Amino acid sequence: MALQSLDITRRSATTTPSPSVRQTMEVAKLIDVTKCIGCKACQVACMEWNDTRDAVGTNHGVYDNPVDLTENSWTVMRYAEVETERGLEWLIRKDGCMHCADPGCLKACPAPGAVVQFSNGIVDFHEENCIGCGYCIAGCPFNIPRLSKKDSKVYKCTLCSDRVAVGLEPACVKTCPTGAIVFGSREDMIRHAEERIVDLKSRGFAKAGLYDPQGVGGTHVMYVLHHADRPEMYCGLPKDPTIGPAVDLWKGAAKPLASLGLALIGLGALAHYVTKGPNEVSEEIEKEVDK
Amino acid sequence: MKTDPDKLPRFTAPERLNHWLVAVLFFLLALSGLVFFHPFFYPLNQLFGGGTWARILHPFFGVLMIFLFGGMFLRFRKLSVMTPADREWLKHARELASGDTRNLPEAGKLNGGQKLMFWSLVTCMVLLVVSGLIIWRAYLSFLFPVTLVRVGAVVHAAAGVIMVALILGHIYLAIWTKESIGAMLYGKVRRAWAKHHHPAWYREITGGDK
Numbered sequence: 001m002a003l004q005s006l007d008i009t010r011r012s013a014t015t016t017p018s019p020s021v022r023q024t025m026e027v028a029k030l031i032d033v034t035k036c037i038g039c040k041a042c043q044v045a046c047m048e049w050n051d052t053r054d055a056v057g058t059n060h061g062v063y064d065n066p067v068d069l070t071e072n073s074w075t076v077m078r079y080a081e082v083e084t085e086r087g088l089e090w091l092i093r094k095d096g097c098m099h100c101a102d103p104g105c106l107k108a109c110p111a112p113g114a115v116v117q118f119s120n121g122i123v124d125f126h127e128e129n130c131i132g133c134g135y136c137i138a139g140c141p142f143n144i145p146r147l148s149k150k151d152s153k154v155y156k157c158t159l160c161s162d163r164v165a166v167g168l169e170p171a172c173v174k175t176c177p178t179g180a181i182v183f184g185s186r187e188d189m190i191r192h193a194e195e196r197i198v199d200l201k202s203r204g205f206a207k208a209g210l211y212d213p214q215g216v217g218g219t220h221v222m223y224v225l226h227h228a229d230r231p232e233m234y235c236g237l238p239k240d241p242t243i244g245p246a247v248d249l250w251k252g253a254a255k256p257l258a259s260l261g262l263a264l265i266g267l268g269a270l271a272h273y274v275t276k277g278p279n280e281v282s283e284e285i286e287k288e289v290d291k
Numbered sequence: 292m293k294t295d296p297d298k299l300p301r302f303t304a305p306e307r308l309n310h311w312l313v314a315v316l317f318f319l320l321a322l323s324g325l326v327f328f329h330p331f332f333y334p335l336n337q338l339f340g341g342g343t344w345a346r347i348l349h350p351f352f353g354v355l356m357i358f359l360f361g362g363m364f365l366r367f368r369k370l371s372v373m374t375p376a377d378r379e380w381l382k383h384a385r386e387l388a389s390g391d392t393r394n395l396p397e398a399g400k401l402n403g404g405q406k407l408m409f410w411s412l413v414t415c416m417v418l419l420v421v422s423g424l425i426i427w428r429a430y431l432s433f434l435f436p437v438t439l440v441r442v443g444a445v446v447h448a449a450a451g452v453i454m455v456a457l458i459l460g461h462i463y464l465a466i467w468t469k470e471s472i473g474a475m476l477y478g479k480v481r482r483a484w485a486k487h488h489h490p491a492w493y494r495e496i497t498g499g500d501k
Contacts, residue, residue, distance in 0.1 A: 013330040110327040111342050131342035134428030138440045246441035255329045258452040265456055269463035276390055279468045281487040289483040
């Protein structure tokens, strides 16, 4: 949910331009997993700011709590214990919406205005327009949107669009005690990441790098990874996420063309009827049977 | 309705009732399905009480369709078995469309085109039901991997369009072939109609060779 906005780049299921006179700076959140200590303060801050409360869960024998994203938990820390050439490593990743430049959720959504993308890059759900079909879940390459059992609407990280709109940083960024999460212009965040990567390489992480997958046009939530060559190690972060050919086919040019095809069937039928006339019983058979 | 002892019985009352229930349900499904097909059709959701209601109702209409179309399938599957004569009939369908019936082989109770329509509809319906269950987010989608759900969405949309196209054709052919709508509404046809459109069937039920 967000403020009435004049800087909408894209709106789901909308074929005409959205209000977009105002151009805002492209922003990004950079998550440096190498600085993360797994304290979950970001999870708490997220719930605090957004006023969501998840059900109290149970211990699953791992640090992950809750175990997965839910309609109330828009971000969760995921902990992976991985054997690498450096020995046992504990890789912790803050999971949540990546705010793709080319958002699969927005593309898949059939409800006008239920998903919007602002010119600052934030992809937001407007739940009052959501019809609960879950197409966004099928469209998302990162498995992020969650359908609420309570109201059959989908929820996910808003990148604190309400805070960002008034010049504040997202709640998770504000609270992070180690500075692992930073926020600013996308350009600055990429520059900052580059500095971090140089530092990590000097410390022996030869494959350190930025996770900004180009298959979805880049993202507005990026990671600094110590093993950027193997993102899957971080609890299944996809190596080369894309919206996928099925979604492109489903939401591309095929449907307008098919609609045109249906209209042509109607026109063709009319033309046939008018030019060829109806298919009636012939006079000779009428006479023959009447006898 | 006039009773005419000379008329020939073509469709029984249960067949007709089944057909029209399927027809009504088809319109409910097509109109509510188009809501999700393209933004252009989204306003159709108002016929069902809004987008959320269209989303809720569409799959339940579909479940009902499984039973009603299943009934049509059981009633007409034997009648719709394709014979070599039907294939020959289909080769002359273009001539028939131009009003030329000179070389048209004699059709039985159903002609080759009607049989082809039947099997096309059955194929689309199977695809729609299977893919529809896979993309039913409220109850079933969580059982399937996301790739399958994506493919299901494409198959559902494609089969849906083909289904609508087939039914548009079916409706037009019924309008074009005079008195055939009456046959499905009231169950009986004039002898001349039967002889003209379905000569082999006419001979079979009148027992004569005239």
